[in-house]
Amino acid sequence: MVKEQRNFDFTGSQESMLERRIQKRIHATNNKNIDDYFEYLNNNSAEIDNLIDVLTINVSRFFRNSLSFEYISSVIIPKLIFQKVQANENSLRIWSAGCSYGEEPYSIAIIFNEFLNKEKISLKLNIFATDIDKKALKHAAAGKYDSVSIKNIKYALLDKYFTQKEDYFTISSEIKRMVQFSFFDLLDKNHHVPQESIFGDFDLVLCRNVLIYFNPEYQKNIFNKLYKSMNKDSYLVLGESEVPVEAFKKKFKRVNNITKIYRKVGE
Numbered sequence: 001m002v003k004e005q006r007n008f009d010f011t012g013s014q015e016s017m018l019e020r021r022i023q024k025r026i027h028a029t030n031n032k033n034i035d036d037y038f039e040y041l042n043n044n045s046a047e048i049d050n051l052i053d054v055l056t057i058n059v060s061r062f063f064r065n066s067l068s069f070e071y072i073s074s075v076i077i078p079k080l081i082f083q084k085v086q087a088n089e090n091s092l093r094i095w096s097a098g099c100s101y102g103e104e105p106y107s108i109a110i111i112f113n114e115f116l117n118k119e120k121i122s123l124k125l126n127i128f129a130t131d132i133d134k135k136a137l138k139h140a141a142a143g144k145y146d147s148v149s150i151k152n153i154k155y156a157l158l159d160k161y162f163t164q165k166e167d168y169f170t171i172s173s174e175i176k177r178m179v180q181f182s183f184f185d186l187l188d189k190n191h192h193v194p195q196e197s198i199f200g201d202f203d204l205v206l207c208r209n210v211l212i213y214f215n216p217e218y219q220k221n222i223f224n225k226l227y228k229s230m231n232k233d234s235y236l237v238l239g240e241s242e243v244p245v246e247a248f249k250k251k252f253k254r255v256n257n258i259t260k261i262y263r264k265v266g267e
């Protein structure tokens with residue numbers, strides 16, 4: 001029903017996860033079982049959005065898995081920029097795939113901004129951030145966060161890039177302007193990159209804590225998209241508990257054994 005009406009394909013999601021999440025809605029709507037809930041869904045058009053809400057898991061944080069961000073900041077950013085300077089190119093392209101409320105692409109924007117300012121380098125940065133959850137994208141574009149989202153941020157960065165009002169922290173417009181948010185379904189059969197990015201060609205792709213929700217066949221489709229979207233000599237960042245599926249093991253080389261960061265192996 002979700003697929004037919006909203007074109008969201010959860011058929012490749014882990015079954016136990018689906019069961020747990022649907023169960024939540026069965027309880028919340030005071031239904032007894034899945035059959036009753038199905039009927040309820042049919043009779044209450046607003047419920048489908050509540051169901052999609054619980055099926056798309058949005059948990060995120062600024063600088064989640066801080067070690068990955070430290071590595072990106074101290075090794076990958078200088079390398080990518082050096083490559084660009086060598087090739088006489090002046091723009092760098094980044095994709096946060098499954099960006100949720102925006103903490104991930106904004107964290108990346110902050111560390112790039114810090115580096116470029118410190119080294120006095122002028123480079124055009126294009127940061128694309130996509131998700132299938134339109135509510136999350138709206139939230140991301142507003143850039144307003146609670147104290148849980150920001151708890152991994154170093155104080156100096158928090159002070160520099162956020163303004164606090166009561167219990168909320170709003171990201172500066174300088175960082176907001178660096179990120180372009182749009183809808184993109186990683187299971188889309190017709191496009192391998194967000195249309196806004198035109199041709200992909202990314203130097204750095206982050207797809208973290210999204211793959212864990214899909215079975216290997218669907219993961220393979222997603223890896224295929226990510227691989228095609230990436231430039232030669234580019235990097236892929238996965239979540240802590242994610243690894244490339246079998247068919248892509250040789251196409252991505254892990255850069256070290258402490259983070260889940262991979263370098264694309266040539267075509």
Ligand SMILES: C[S@@+](CC[C@H](N)C(=O)[O-])C[C@H]1O[C@@H](n2cnc3c(N)ncnc32)[C@H](O)[C@@H]1O
Pocket residue numbers: 056057058059060061064097098099100101104130131132133136184185186187207208209210239
């Ligand atoms: C747990 S969050 C991860 C957020 C962030 N990447 C992080 O690691 O903190 C997973 C996100 O993936 C999104 N998602 C799930 N299925 C998707 C799909 N088919 N295409 C694009 N995004 C998807 C969800 O809406 C959710 O916002």
